[in-house]
Amino acid sequence: MNDRKQHVIEMAHQLFIDKGFQATSIQDILDYSGISKGTFYNYFSSKNELLIALFKLIYKKMEKNRNELLIGQNPSNIDIFIKQIELQLKTNRTNKLISLFEEVFFSNDPELKQFIKQGQLRTLRWLFQRFTDIFDDSKKPYLLDCAIMFMGILQQNLKYHELAHGSNHSVHQVVRYSVERIVRMVDEVAKSGDQLVQPELLENLLPDCRNTDQAFQQELYHTVLVLKKALNHREAQTKYMELLEFIQDELLHSKNPRKFLIESALLSFKTGQAAFAKKDVQKLDQLVESFFHQIEELG
Amino acid sequence: MNDRKQHVIEMAHQLFIDKGFQATSIQDILDYSGISKGTFYNYFSSKNELLIALFKLIYKKMEKNRNELLIGQNPSNIDIFIKQIELQLKTNRTNKLISLFEEVFFSNDPELKQFIKQGQLRTLRWLFQRFTDIFDDSKKPYLLDCAIMFMGILQQNLKYHELAHGSNHSVHQVVRYSVERIVRMVDEVAKSGDQLVQPELLENLLPDCRNTDQAFQQELYHTVLVLKKALNHREAQTKYMELLEFIQDELLHSKNPRKFLIESALLSFKTGQAAFAKKDVQKLDQLVESFFHQIEELG
DNA sequence: CAGTATTTATACTGTTGGTATAATATAATG
């Protein structure tokens, strides 16, 4: 991404935060970022395109931060989950994301609408995956319902808690309360056996975009977490843990991931005698393969 | 309200349903309803003002329908509550209310924003009151929280259930499911004693507009319900029930409510030996008084 | 009928998002 283009996005973001999306004219953006109209339309085909570019930036950052909180942690630890939620709410707030989202969701630009819908589905998928980390496998058929309801509960509680206590209200308390509610609800709903939406919905709605950057990251994180979870206490501190973290780090944060190192690490998993589920190891293998396939394709 | 003006509102509403609020230009409205620009700006000072007038119309109709479902029914019967919710969702849908709401909530018109906020608070207040009808008094401190969360749960469930099953999805199932969840949650949250927002919030935020029509209706309904609830089984079919329904009907649906009849009916309550709480009877008395005060003031 | 209020047609202002273009600056290439 062009430096200058990035700069324009940032300046526009500032304006959006200050006065809202609709109320910010293109002329405002031109003045504030010091470019000419021609350049603007060279970068973005419309104001909506600029907004999409902005959303993409923020998404990327948020998912990165959110995932980093999990590294080396027990994924079923609910306190980590709470921290992740709080982090997202914080970036939401500083970026005025909610306002921007909703201000624009009912615009008549179908492309923009579709983009935002996808974004919401992605956060829902993330929530669902985290719930499967946190809750027992037997609860799984109900966890998508619970993820959906959790979004609603949290949203509303935040809204009215802020209304009651002003902008200096305690986000932490709201998150804790909402999580507490959903934890009880998971038990209750599983006991009653009542299901509203099948978890398969997600797979149908979110096209399999394994090769896009963000989806890949998410899948990788999740697969590594599942494998970590399979480690028993004795093994937890051993080489497997380290190997997993090495693979993850090398894939995500190294400029030139060393294929041979990662493949050798994978070999340890395939031949080792730790109690890994075969399919999880295969999943990781497949992810690594598709990763390098993509790298080589681009080069 | 002027006939012609009403007609313009209806035509505009149709256009909003067809192509959205933002996408409907004033010129569209002029053409479609066959009036001139001058007339339009004679009726409404802006497009937003027209929208507010439209909302007011729909609100009024919805609250009327919703309340009529309760007449002569046991207010703690949760099936009636479910029917009320379904009715509202139906009018929401035919009027494309949700879209209109959210399309406009983040507009930069503070007046419009405030109006919609008020509307949401009013439905929240209604929900809270209905919850106090349905649930035990001991749960009351938690019922505002539950009403807030119920709104979120219902909203999200509807959204994703529709996404999963297309527009021919069963609203009834979603409402039933959501109500089931909130019923359990009321128990759970009361047991844990965890409170997020105090019910007093409503009184602080909704200015005391006892003399406005809608607020009066709501209060009247509620007070009558409380009194009905206080009737035990033996008394339920007796004159008290009939008296209450007479008073309510006479106040709300008669063109010339007969003050002497109502006051005599009230006397029966004050002097009767049924187990009414004194304050409830007083509330009713006060409502009747303010009602006639307003009538005579206008005449 | 007279007088008032409402409605209409029309022209106008200022702003918006977006297009078009010719001139200029910057970078890449032989």
Added chain:
DNA sequence: CATTATATTATACCAACAGTATAAATACTG
């Protein structure tokens, strides 16, 4: 260095928009 793409600028332009202004026409009312 000279030539050639490419990026950027300044500026003019367009159609659509919300809203204002006004003079003429119409309807209503006492």
